[in-house]
Amino acid sequence: QKEVEQDPGPLSVPEGAIVSLNCTYSNSAFQYFMWYRQYSRKGPELLMYTYSSGNKEDGRFTAQVDKSSKYISLFIRDSQPSDSATYLCAPLRTLAQGGSEKLVFGKGTKLTVNP
Amino acid sequence: DAGVIQSPRHEVTEMGQEVTLRCKPISGHNSLFWYRQTMMRGLELLIYFNNNVPIDDSGMPEDRFSAKMPNASFSTLKIQPSEPRDSAVYFCASTRGDSFGLFFGSGTQLSVL
Numbered sequence: 150q151k152e153v154e155q156d157p158g159p160l161s162v163p164e165g166a167i168v169s170l171n172c173t174y175s176n177s178a179f180q181y182f183m184w185y186r187q188y189s190r191k192g193p194e195l196l197m198y199t200y201s202s203g204n205k206e207d208g209r210f211t212a213q214v215d216k217s218s219k220y221i222s223l224f225i226r227d228s229q230p231s232d233s234a235t236y237l238c239a240p241l242r243t244l245a246q247g248g249s250e251k252l253v254f255g256k257g258t259k260l261t262v263n264p
Numbered sequence: 265d266a267g268v269i270q271s272p273r274h275e276v277t278e279m280g281q282e283v284t285l286r287c288k289p290i291s292g293h294n295s296l297f298w299y300r301q302t303m304m305r306g307l308e309l310l311i312y313f314n315n316n317v318p319i320d321d322s323g324m325p326e327d328r329f330s331a332k333m334p335n336a337s338f339s340t341l342k343i344q345p346s347e348p349r350d351s352a353v354y355f356c357a358s359t360r361g362d363s364f365g366l367f368f369g370s371g372t373q374l375s376v377l
Contacts, residue, residue, distance in 0.1 A: 181364060192268070192355050192368025193307070237307065241364070252366065256306035 152176055155238055155255030164264050168225040172238035172255045175219065179240035182214045184223045187235045187257065196223075196236070228262045235259045266290075268369035270356050276375045282344040285372045288337055289358030297366060298331055298341050299355040307355070313339065314361065346376045 155172045162168055170184075181200050185193035199205040202216045213222040221238050237257040269288040277283055289296050297312040311321040313333045321331070328347070333339040343350055353373050357366040 183365065190370070192357070192370055193366075194368065195365035198364060252309070254307040 152253045153238060153240060153255040156258055157256050159259040159261060161261045161263060162228055164228060164230060164262055166228050166262070168228050168232070168260060168262075170223040170225075170236050170238075170258050170260070172221040172240075173219055174221065174238075174240045176240070176242065176253075177216070177219070178242045180243065181241040182212065182221050183239040183241060183252065184210075184212055185237040185239055185254070187237060189234075193237055193254075198241075228260075230262045230264050233261045268356055268358050268367055270354075270369035270372050272372060273370065274373045274375075276377065277346055278377050279347055280345040281376075282342065283346045283350075283374060283376075285341040285354050285356075285374070287339045287341070287356030287369060289339070289356070290367055291337070292360065293358035293367070294336070294361050295359050296333060296339050297357040297359075298339070299357065299368075301353045301355060301371070310341070343374075346374075348376045350374060351376050 153172055153174050181198055183198040184196045186196045187193040197207050197212050199212045199214050202214050205212045209226045211224040225232055235257040238255040239252045241252055268290055271286045295314050298310040299307050300310055301307045308323055310323045311331045312319055316333045329343055331341045351374055353371045355368050355371045357368045359366050
């Protein structure tokens with residue numbers, strides 16, 4: 150079983166729609182749950198992250214984690230054409246020896262928001 | 265801040281040739297990561313350094329790949345000899361040890377013919 154599973158899409162929605170992007174993971178040791186956004190021909194950039202279970206809201210974006218089911222979601226309200234990108238989930242575990250994180254990325258879901 | 269700088273932006277080479285990819289991390293960041301991205305496999309961690317020391321190179325596919333970080337402001341990823349299956353986008357990313365979130369460069373698009 151892969152550590153992180155993500156539906157690659159593509160997902161196409163009209164402007165203004167509510168978008169739901171999802172991931173599942175297998176390792177219960179993950180503590181932080183990141184969402185990265187990657188525009189075409191660019192590197193990924195951190196969009197937001199949550200710690201443990203629960204919701205976190207940032208403007209039109211809401212990240213949700215259910216550790217009991219190992220399920221991660223990102224919701225985008227009032228989607229805009231500028232939201233068109235690939236969204237990658239990345240659960241995180243801190244390293245036993247300390248130091249920097251080692252991220253495990255999902256393959257990403259490609260989203261297109263049509264004007 | 266200029267962000268993570270990678271060069272070259274694109275590289276086209278023939279099978280068997282040596283390829284060297286370069287990365288300048290963000291000043292003050294003490295951790296550096298090399299990733300490879302393909303449609304089939306997504307974003308894969310190849311190797312990462314902490315304070316210029318390689319910590320985990322378990323993602324390096326084989327001995328043809330090597331990475332160095334001679335100082336805090338420069339790293340290289342070398343493929344020798346290159347093969348067509350190495351064609352991918354290679355990303356470098358950096359972070360401070362005490363922060364969450366990686367800062368990625370714009371990547372090097374490598375095509376091995």
